[in-house]
Amino acid sequence: MTSTxxxxxxxxxxxxxxxxxxDLCEKQPEVYRSFIEKQMKNxxxxxxxxxxxxxxxxxxxxxxxGFLYVNICTWKRVPAAESRDKPxxxxxxxxETGTDGKQDLFxxxxxxxxxxxxxxxxxxxxxxxxxxxxxxAQQQHGMTLSQHYTVVKGSPxxxxxxxxxxxxxQMWPNTSMKSNAGPQTPTELLQQFSSLGSEQEYxxxxxxxxxxxxxxxxxxxxxxxxxxxxxxPQYQLEVKPDINGAPCSLxxxxxxxxxxxxxxxxxxxxxxxxxxxxxxxYHLLLEFPKTINEDTASAIFKKKExxxxxxxxxx
Numbered sequence: 001m002t003s004t005x006x007x008x009x010x011x012x013x014x015x016x017x018x019x020x021x022x023d024l025c026e027k028q029p030e031v032y033r034s035f036i037e038k039q040m041k042n043x044x045x046x047x048x049x050x051x052x053x054x055x056x057x058x059x060x061x062x063x064x065x066g067f068l069y070v071n072i073c074t075w076k077r078v079p080a081a082e083s084r085d086k087p088x089x090x091x092x093x094x095x096e097t098g099t100d101g102k103q104d105l106f107x108x109x110x111x112x113x114x115x116x117x118x119x120x121x122x123x124x125x126x127x128x129x130x131x132x133x134x135x136x137a138q139q140q141h142g143m144t145l146s147q148h149y150t151v152v153k154g155s156p157x158x159x160x161x162x163x164x165x166x167x168x169x170q171m172w173p174n175t176s177m178k179s180n181a182g183p184q185t186p187t188e189l190l191q192q193f194s195s196l197g198s199e200q201e202y203x204x205x206x207x208x209x210x211x212x213x214x215x216x217x218x219x220x221x222x223x224x225x226x227x228x229x230x231x232x233p234q235y236q237l238e239v240k241p242d243i244n245g246a247p248c249s250l251x252x253x254x255x256x257x258x259x260x261x262x263x264x265x266x267x268x269x270x271x272x273x274x275x276x277x278x279x280x281x282y283h284l285l286l287e288f289p290k291t292i293n294e295d296t297a298s299a300i301f302k303k304k305e306x307x308x309x310x311x312x313x314x315x
Contacts, residue, residue, distance in 0.1 A: 050075035050112050050167050055155045056130050062144035063257060063306060066105030069155030070133050073163060074119075075112040088117055088132065092140055093166035094231075095257075098156060108155050109137050110166050142260060142306065230283040233276075239289060239314070247290055252310040256282060262301035265308060269297045274310065290314045 024032045050073040060068040079089045093110035100106060111133045118129060130149060137143055163169075234255040242248035252274065258281050259265065268275040271291050276284040297312040 048076050049160065049169055050077075050110070050163055052154070052158060052160075052163060053118060054126075055152050055158065056134070056149045057152045057155070058134055058149040059146040060107060060143055061146060063142065064105055064107075066107060068134075068137060068143065068145060069106060069108045069152070069158075070130075070137060071108065071110045071155055071158055071163065072118070072129065072133060073110055073112040073167070074115040075167070075169075076115065077169075078112050078114045078117075080114040080116045089114065090132070090136060091167070092136060093163075093168065095141060096157060096162075096166060100156070106156060108157060108166070109141070110163055111136060112167055141258060230278070230281055232284055233282045235284065235286070237286065237289070247314050249311060249313050250288060250290065250292055252286070254284065254308040254310075255306070256301075256308055257306050258282070259301075259306060259308075261303065262299070262308075265299075265301070267299055267310070269294050269310070269312065271315070276308070 024035070053072045053074050055069055055071050058068050058070070060066050075091065078091045081088045091112040093112070096108045098106055098108075113129070118126070121129065130151070134145055134149060138145055236253045238251045238253075239247050240249045240251055254276060256265075256278065259278055264278050264281075266275075266277040266279075269292075271288075271294050273285065273287045276282065276286075291314070292312040293315050294312065297310065299308060299310045301308050
């Protein structure tokens with residue numbers, strides 16, 4: 001489903017006080033300037049890049065064996081928790097895999113918290129943050145980890161550019177008001193709010209339940225996130241021939257590491273294309289190279305391998 005463009009969402013949100021801003025701009029320019037400067041100052045905080053706080057490493061048992069590195073980052077765009085007994089907002093970046101010098105597999109996950117959520121933590125509280133981040137990784141990415149972890153100096157690929165890329169941070173043009181700028185029109189204000197709004201969308205975070213003295217079963221509570229658009233999964237499309245070498249059938253294999261069962265997938269197959277959607281996670285629209293008989297289409301989800309296999313006969 002295509003999301004409504006940001007500019008139109010903003011117009012809907014602010015149209016009811018447009019006339020008030022017009023009047024304020026004309027009759028009380030200093031009050032108007034103060035209002036704008038306050039909004040721009042708040043926006044400046046959101047432009048700051050995430051910063052690496054610490055890193056932990058744990059053995060990953062499933063879906064692949066290797067090391068999982070979790071980088072704990074602080075980031076102003078992630079909301080602070082309302083109180084110590086409320087859920088802790090946490091934003092997770094995209095996974096990245098690689099191999100070390102011994103060709104051993106490793107996976108990297110960046111997890112960002114508001115600086116206030118981790119500032120001044122003692123060793124016991126910091127341990128709870130580490131355990132929460134590892135639980136977050138297991139629930140969000142279908143991993144099975146060992147119960148032990150090690151605090152390390154850093155993970156592979158943990159420079160600022162790598163963290164920014166995986167967490168979706170990019171530097172936006174400075175839209176702060178210059179001190180000598182005159183009162184702005186509502187249209188100019190909209191443009192500035194649009195710039196800030198595009199950044200503030202990242203602050204919508206996944207919510208992780210804060211650990212308590214006696215750990216509860218429902219450690220992680222996740223709400224809908226707009227941190228990122230649905231991703232296109234990796235796939236392989238094969239045209240299989242018959243014994244005479246003529247095209248006979250199509251076989252589509254889709255990698256779905258974040259999916260646990262077929263019930264999460266919405267699949268639509270026509271003679272010419274296929275649409276696969278996993279809400280807020282994956283989106284794949286693929287045109288077939290040959291026309292198929294949609295009545296022969298079948299789909300199987302291999303839970304252990306987290307792969308969806310779709311087959312159909314070619315007309």
